[in-house]
Amino acid sequence: MNGSADIQYLQKRIQELEEKVEQLRLSRRVLMNLIEKIEKDKTGFVSKLEKENRKLHKDNYRYAKSLLKQNRRIVELQNRLEDLFTEM
Template sequence: MEIHEEIKNLREELRAAKGRIEELEQRVEHLRVSRRVLMNLLEKVEREKVTLIHKLEKENIRLQRDNTRFAKWIFSKNREIVQLQEKIEEYKEKA
């Protein structure tokens, strides 16, 4: 009777162990899927980051170019103002 009881206990333990193994295998599979999803999201975020950086670099170059153009225009207008002020002074002196 003892051996029969021991075999019964071993079978129950084996069944429980198999159930636990199946549960762990399912969890491992879910973790694999989750990892794939996270890796795909990470790759997507990295691609978006590279795209955004490229866009911002282009915009920065454009803004620098526009700023240089505007600074030259301001400098030119300032030169015109100075020349006009000099002419006004000359006319005042002649008058």
């Protein structure tokens, strides 16, 4: 090859490499946008799960408190029945 052909080859090769670099930059931007979207979605989902978890804990606490109150009432009624039967 002569010098002129070498220069043309190298210029063409440089152009190809610059295009590949630009494609890589574009791909990187697309991937970064996807990662950001996934992270945002994940954060929203985790927040929703945490809120639901708090609600379930609160509901569970209320239910347990209600059961305890009902159990106390049952014991009170059983004690009254026993007192009534012992008085007879």
